[in-house]
Structures are given as C-alpha cells and as structure tokens.
Amino acid sequence: MNWRGDGMRSWLIQRVSAIFIILYLIYLLFSVSGFIQLDYQNWHAWVSLTANKVLIVLFFLSLLLHAWVGIRDVVLDYLHGFTTRFIALTAIIGSMLAMAIWLLLIIIKV
Amino acid sequence: MPHHKTQRPVYLNLLKIKLPVTGILSILHRITGVLMVISLPFLVYLLDLSLRSQNDFKSVMDLFMHPVMKLLLSFYLWFLLHHLLAGIRYLLLDLDIGVEKSSARRSAFVINYLGLLLFAGVLYGVFGL
Numbered sequence: 703m704n705w706r707g708d709g710m711r712s713w714l715i716q717r718v719s720a721i722f723i724i725l726y727l728i729y730l731l732f733s734v735s736g737f738i739q740l741d742y743q744n745w746h747a748w749v750s751l752t753a754n755k756v757l758i759v760l761f762f763l764s765l766l767l768h769a770w771v772g773i774r775d776v777v778l779d780y781l782h783g784f785t786t787r788f789i790a791l792t793a794i795i796g797s798m799l800a801m802a803i804w805l806l807l808i809i810i811k812v
Numbered sequence: 813m814p815h816h817k818t819q820r821p822v823y824l825n826l827l828k829i830k831l832p833v834t835g836i837l838s839i840l841h842r843i844t845g846v847l848m849v850i851s852l853p854f855l856v857y858l859l860d861l862s863l864r865s866q867n868d869f870k871s872v873m874d875l876f877m878h879p880v881m882k883l884l885l886s887f888y889l890w891f892l893l894h895h896l897l898a899g900i901r902y903l904l905l906d907l908d909i910g911v912e913k914s915s916a917r918r919s920a921f922v923i924n925y926l927g928l929l930l931f932a933g934v935l936y937g938v939f940g941l
Contacts, residue, residue, distance in 0.1 A: 717906070741869070742869035745863070745869065772846075773849055801853060805859075812863050
C-alpha cells in the first residue's frame with residue numbers, strides 16, 4: 703500500500719504550510735508586542751477580530767497539515783508492518799481531527 | 813537475498829555512530845518537530861484557558877512564571893528556533909541556494925550553534941545562570 707500518497711503534493715504542502723506558519727508567527731509576534739499591556743482585555747479583543755479568527759484557524763490548519771506530513775514520514779521510517787502503521791496513523795489523524803474541532807469551538811466561542 | 817549479506821556484522825552502537833554536522837541538523841529537525849507536535853494539545857488547552865476569563869488568563873500567566881515552566885519554555889524556544897532555521901535552510905536548498913558541500917556544512921554548523929546559543933542566552937536571561 704502506498705502510504706505516502708502523492709510525494710510531490712506532500713512536498714508542496716510541507717513548504718507552503720511552512721511559509722504560512724512563519725508569516726503568521728511574525729504577525730502574532732508583532733501584534734502582541736504592540737499591546738500596551740499583555741492582559742486579558744487586549745488579548746481577548748485581538749482574538750475577537752474576525753480577521754484574526756480567520757488567520758488563527760488557517761494557521762492551525764497549516765500547522766496540522768505540516769505536522770501530519772512530518773509525522774507520517776517519521777512513522778513510515780521507524781514503524782513497519784501494515785497493522786502497526788495503520789494503528790499509528792489512524793490514532794494520529796484522529797487526534798489531529800479532534801484538535802482541529804477543539805480549536806474551532808474555542809475560536810467560535812470567543 | 814544474496815548469502816553474503818546475511819554474513820555482515822551488525823554493528824549499530826548509537827554512541828559509536830558519528831553523524832556529520834548536516835546529519836545532526838537533520839535529526840534535530842526531526843526530534844524538535846515530533847516534540848512540538850506532542851505539545852500541541854497542551855498549547856490548545858492553554859489557548860482555551862487564556863480566552864475564558866480574566867482569572868483563567870491570569871492562571872496561564874502564573875503558570876508561565878513557574879520556574880519549571882520557564883525551563884520548559886526555554887527548551888521550547890530552542891526547539892522552535894532550530895526547527896525554523898533548519899526548515900528555512902531546506903527551503904533555500906530547494907531553491908539551489910547553499911547546495912555545495914562546504915556551504916551546506918557551514919550553514920548546518922551555524923544553525924546548530926545558533927540554537928544552542930539562543931538556549932544559553934534564554935537560560936541566562938531567565939535564570940541568571
């Protein structure tokens with residue numbers, strides 16, 4: 703079974719997500735360092751902005767895609783046999799989907 | 813499988829394997845990546861807490877002030893910087909920048925030590941060691 707899928711696509715996902723993650727981290731750093739004070743009001747107000755909510759969700763999805771491509775490579779390098787790989791990769795994808803939903807719920811609530 | 817292959821000595825003493833400097837960069841890129849993935853649920857939890865209420869935000873800040881947490885965060889900064897710089901290096905290698913053996917070794921050396929230097933600097937700044 704071809705676990706890696708399309709290698710070219712994975713390669714591209716890893717690079718595009720990496721660049722987006724870097725840009726978002728720079729934006730976050732600039733935003734937070736621009737706060738008059740790092741307190742609940744300023745932090746909550748910043749996250750409440752629709753543009754920032756969209757960016758946070760996009761950032762987290764990029765992070766999960768980036769993590770998935772990376773972790774899958776690690777699993778395929780060190781774990782062997784169909785059953786072992788299937789269990790490991792299913793557990794990882796399951797936790798990642800759970801985290802994505804969790805983050806969405808957090809951001810929607812704000 | 814040819815017979816002679818099975819006759820080879822298997823010698824995988826990890827302490828005796830000397831990785832080249834680019835290999836050290838590469839394995840650290842891997843290890844830091846895996847560790848940061850493992851940290852994700854904790855980070856999402858802290859984000860959740862920080863947005864719930866004034867008091868919850870304060871408890872997150874207090875947690876960051878704890879000495880053990882400060883040490884963990886110092887390690888985290890090191891992991892993040894190493895992963896980031898090694899990643900940017902890979903992006904540049906994809907663009908055929910720094911591919912020659914000498915420059916590839918030099919950039920790997922610099923990044924490995926920059927990470928350590930930052931870690932030492934953060935430890936000094938945070939704990940005054």
